[in-house]
Amino acid sequence: GAVVSQHPSWVICKSGTSVKIECRSLDFQATTMFWYRQFPKQSLMLMATSNEGSKATYEQGVEKDKFLINHASLTLSTLTVTSAHPEDSSFYICSVHGTSNQPQHFGDGTRLSIL
Amino acid sequence: DQQVKQNSPSLSVQEGRISILNCDYTNSMFDYFLWYKKYPAEGPTFLISISSIKDKNEDGRFTVFLNKSAKHLSLHIVPSQPGDSAVYFCAASASWGGSEKLVFGKGTKLTVNP
Numbered sequence: 001g002a003v004v005s006q007h008p009s010w011v012i013c014k015s016g017t018s019v020k021i022e023c024r025s026l027d028f029q030a031t032t033m034f035w036y037r038q039f040p041k042q043s044l045m046l047m048a049t050s051n052e053g054s055k056a057t058y059e060q061g062v063e064k065d066k067f068l069i070n071h072a073s074l075t076l077s078t079l080t081v082t083s084a085h086p087e088d089s090s091f092y093i094c095s096v097h098g099t100s101n102q103p104q105h106f107g108d109g110t111r112l113s114i115l
Numbered sequence: 116d117q118q119v120k121q122n123s124p125s126l127s128v129q130e131g132r133i134s135i136l137n138c139d140y141t142n143s144m145f146d147y148f149l150w151y152k153k154y155p156a157e158g159p160t161f162l163i164s165i166s167s168i169k170d171k172n173e174d175g176r177f178t179v180f181l182n183k184s185a186k187h188l189s190l191h192i193v194p195s196q197p198g199d200s201a202v203y204f205c206a207a208s209a210s211w212g213g214s215e216k217l218v219f220g221k222g223t224k225l226t227v228n229p
Contacts, residue, residue, distance in 0.1 A: 006158070034216070043119070043219040044159070044204070093158055097215050103149055104217060106158035 003027045004096050006107025013084065014115055020080045021110045023094030029074035030096045034104065035067075038091040047092075050077040084114045118142045119207050121220035129228055134192040136223050138205030141186065145207040149217070150179060150190045153202045162203075163190070195227045 056069035093109035151159035
């Protein structure tokens with residue numbers, strides 16, 4: 001069964017809209033979740049590391065004021081793309097990290113299309 | 116600068132034959148390597164991994180080989196099956212601030228023909 005649930009799977013909205021994406025860990029409590037982004041024909045690129053109860057750690061070049069991450073509980077992290085523009089259109093995917101000896105488990109991703 | 120490279124964007128093999136997917140990396144700090152399989156409209160699914168202290172890990176039809184001196188790893192699938200057709204991503208991690216940050220290659224699309 002699924003380990004990670006990501007919602008919504010597909011969003012189309014107008015430029016300037018803010019979009020919230022949810023990532024839920026179904027099988028275990030996750031102190032750390034990761035948010036990746038994938039542009040067509042490119043690799044998955046880590047955007048930020050979401051830490052339960054503390055501020056997210058953003059990768060270089062990722063605007064923290066534009067991509068708001070909240071990890072309020074051990075099973076839920078949210079990514080909000082604020083004032084989205086067409087260049088933000090991408091595939092956003094979260095992963096959950098269990099113990100140090102276990103691989104990351106990924107959600108099914110969110111296809112975001114900004115018109 | 117891409118730290119994990121999958122130089123073959125696609126690979127096509129016949130059912131029953133061996134599929135070999137290759138991956139090269141540049142960062143010598145990487146000590147844990149993973150292969151993920153991805154179908155369209157789904158998230159990557161973990162397939163197999165290998166620690167830098169090993170040079171081979173096997174799980175059923177899937178075997179991963181690691182050559183640390185060459186900074187190269189490969190995934191062997193034998194025998195290949197049509198259901199193996201997917202995009203395969205190589206990923207690597209190191210101890211970055213204690214997190215398991217993954218660096219991915221661009222993926223190789225495998226097609227197994229019946």
